[in-house]
Amino acid sequence: MLLPLALMLSLGATPQAACEGERLVLLPFDSVALTRPEARSTEEAVRRALARTPGVCLEPRKDTVERLRARAGKQEECSEPTCRASQVKAFGAQWLVHGRALGLGGERTVSLALLGADGQETRTTFQVPTLDAEAEEAARKAFGSLWEARHPRRESKKTLHPLPMVLMGTGVAALAVGAGFGLAAHSTEKRFSQGTGGCQGEGEDFRRCFSDGLRQGERQSHLANGLLGAGAVLGAGGAVLFVWELP
DSSP states (O other): OHHHHHHHHHTTOOOOOOOOSEEEEEOOOEEESOOHHHHHHHHHHHHHHHHHSTTEEEOOHHHHHHHHHHTTTOOOOOOSHHHHHHHHHHTTOSEEEEEEEEEETTEEEEEEEEEETTSOEEEEEEEEOSSSHHHHHHHHHHHHHHHHHHSOOOOSSOOOOSHHHHHHHHHHHHHHHHHHHHHHHHHHHHHHHSSOTTOOSSTHHHHHHHHHHHHHHHHHHHHHHHHHHHHHHHHHHHHHHHHHHOO
């Protein structure tokens, strides 16, 4: 027992620290219009960025390659959530990332697809300016937004919808217009109850003018009552919805 232990110590062997976080597998990149060294360097920059993401336990590339070789190096394309979920499960992971590097137009572009154990997929695309720390930083930001999108922060605060404000605003407008018609009806009633209401002439012409004025006052009164009632209902409904949606 002492000999193996001494051999390990002499070789500087140390036990590997346990990987903490959700298990994620980054598949080797597909590449278009890039040399193999450029594609590999781009993939390594992305891999370093993923490894730095909090809450991620990234599988080493050699382990992923061995898994692919065991599957005859084939990774089928999936468009259905059930198929994608089976892919993630086959790699023994919680998350699976497909990557593709393109060298078109003199620029390097990376597309990443993050697959979850539920088969849902989210994607992002970003530019890789140079194959150094800038590439790693660009990948970190891009994947960070992708990762956050798959892990939304839970908030107890409710989102207020615009409908309550629309109802209350419409109600206030209806009350204002209704009040205006009410004032006009009161003025018309006062005018005709205390005098001729501005009607001139005699006989049939005077009676027609007076009758038309009274009908106008009645219409103003009906409109005022209808608008005031509708405004009160809309305003009250909007207030109830607003209070209901408050956290």
